[in-house]
Amino acid sequence: MTAPLRVGLAGLGTVGAGVVALLEANAGLIERRADRAIVVTAVSARDRGRDRGVDLSRAAWVDDATQLSARDDVDVVVEMIGGSDGPALVLARATLERGKAFVTANKAMLAHHGLDLAALAEAKGVALKYEAAVAGGIPVIKALRDGAAANRILRVYGILNGTCNYILTRMEAEDLSFTAVLADAQAKGFAEADPSFDVDGIDAAHKLSILAGIAFGARIDFASVAVQGIRAVAAVDLAHAATLGFRIKLVALAEEIDGTLFQRVHPCLVPLAHPLAHVDGALNAVVAEGDFAGRLFFSGAGAGAGPTASAVVADLIDVARGEVGPAFAMPTARLAALGVADAAAATGRCYLRLTVVDRPGVLAELTATLRDAGVSIESLIQRSPAAGGGNSETTGAADVYVVMVTHAVRQSAVAAALARMATSASVTAPPVMMHILDYG
């Protein structure tokens, strides 16, 4: 029998405490699966006195998290502190430098420093594991790293932020504005007091950059992710989308196009026939399209103490089994530095919602503008009046919405048409444009 794997745990919030609870609840099963016990020997958190509902009596208390890595009774450090820099990064470097394995759920840190940390782990021959950083309890990192490893991945995309998906799902179901649902979610503790990382798409972009790195064998390039959040999505857009056979989701999408990397987080119309359209509430889902495997679809809980702890402890079982492996599915020296794709050259269908004055000739003017820009229309709905419908926007009393779905078109053409409309006296509010997810 191998000696127990001894864990130093930094951070005892909901998720950190969840890791302790899981290791306790499933201790026997974990020992069978890892062929050795996994025990928490030392912990560190800000407030020592707080009751976290778990038994920490057998673990040493360390005031400075950085000291966890130096302890003789710690083989692996689990970091649940958060933040891309600061104490989490100091702890990561110190742990790997000492030749100990490091497990984290910290997507922000990985998006910014993942490559450096992976190179350090490699140099020291130890594991850097982060299953919990993307899509919570869904083992999508292992699925891409190991399960789909034989494939050239054509694209990887999904719903990576549970807060946004929860908000969009409730906006549609209850015909409420973004602001109203966000306030309620904050009151119930489902959304952060400062929701920007979630609702502005940054959290999803962190996760996407990590997925793209593994999927395409590319050096993580968080800076080049085009990011648009869900603040501008109105209930009326959700309703129009439903009428047209779509649901609106915050989709994070990465694709390799001719040796360049296309990465985008954006609210997107998903056809009802696509499985992503039915991923509701706080669930997450990831689609990976392989050249041999075809379309793989994974869904499950994207956040929460239980799912996150499930992913963290899966990593610990890997470590206990002695499975080190390269952090980003291949040695860092083999990762390619891909250029940034030209987003304007991308083609696809678009959803447009225009707020226009209600008078004869306006529709003719709009469609002429689109035609001149080379944008052809697949379907069109005219609705009046523009106000109401749970939408928080204020529009003129005489305004109407014109909603369109275009045929597949270059993004640059749509941009040109919208720029022209912005100068038109008939168009009384900034046009709303969203992409349509057309990957069958």
Added chain:
Amino acid sequence: MTAPLRVGLAGLGTVGAGVVALLEANAGLIERRADRAIVVTAVSARDRGRDRGVDLSRAAWVDDATQLSARDDVDVVVEMIGGSDGPALVLARATLERGKAFVTANKAMLAHHGLDLAALAEAKGVALKYEAAVAGGIPVIKALRDGAAANRILRVYGILNGTCNYILTRMEAEDLSFTAVLADAQAKGFAEADPSFDVDGIDAAHKLSILAGIAFGARIDFASVAVQGIRAVAAVDLAHAATLGFRIKLVALAEEIDGTLFQRVHPCLVPLAHPLAHVDGALNAVVAEGDFAGRLFFSGAGAGAGPTASAVVADLIDVARGEVGPAFAMPTARLAALGVADAAAATGRCYLRLTVVDRPGVLAELTATLRDAGVSIESLIQRSPAAGGGNSETTGAADVYVVMVTHAVRQSAVAAALARMATSASVTAPPVMMHILDYG
């Protein structure tokens, strides 16, 4: 740079040739991910002359597959011969005995001899890998073995046979009988000339017994799987199910109940709100419910040369990376021998279709029989006449169908009611009973 991993490949059918094609197409990528090349050095198949559309010129030809394992230029054997015993099993034992890794897609062999082979692999310290044996290109073996390893799995279930799912999907979409769709599928090469392994549920049962072994840390017990195929499903049942808000799927389901193992393959009504209901055509899907991760859902292509090769080569990349690990997620000595669950004690909703004579009082008789057995009815449809509707059954001209969904009830109570009805002069054909999948 580590030396290439040298593969001996037994069997060059569609899937065997697919493995060669994949290793060739993605050679550069695989070398980056595995940190070494993977090359086929020797092959064996029945017909040497056949053109398989792949370049085998650099591989040695071996007439007797068993000899592959003895070759000095073979590090790992890939078995694509098939069959639970015979040459495949001889090759597996010979390879592991020599201390070489063994990769297979052979679910029948694993269901019958997996434990013995795993023990042998363990004793020799080599890998036994079989990702391709269950759900084709979906990396569900790795997901259960590694990704969900921290969880006590409450149940695992899914759609594991693409042929059955293809047949049921077409029967529903085109209102055709089982016999008609099967014949067409055979003519198109989608179904085997002898379809029994698929349509009688045996293939799904093989796969289920493997999944259950990993999920519950149990010794594989194929013999105790209750198996019912799809031959008795009629188009009229698919239509009735749709009216009631369900789709009929061949569901393979395993659950640990108080230390016993419940394993069943059966046509089953899946509520439309459940993601399994939307898995169509030849797709496969697996649901695993973990005590911490919650419900994990995986779907993708369940068969075919590309997806199967994707899974086989993922295993080869594991081997190339030196990841051995126990075949069934824990050392065989730690696997539990679980007893067989009492299926009669299970409770759940049921779908019943009764063929009865069309005269007053029959419905009262039926409902009294059900009441007396303790079966209460949730919804009821009476349709007449019983014949037609794409259904191949022949019933009396005056017969009608009575279709019911029961409330959750013990299986033994339903069985008692059906036994009583079998003796009734009003019931003119054997009642059709199917379970309803009620795992939200």
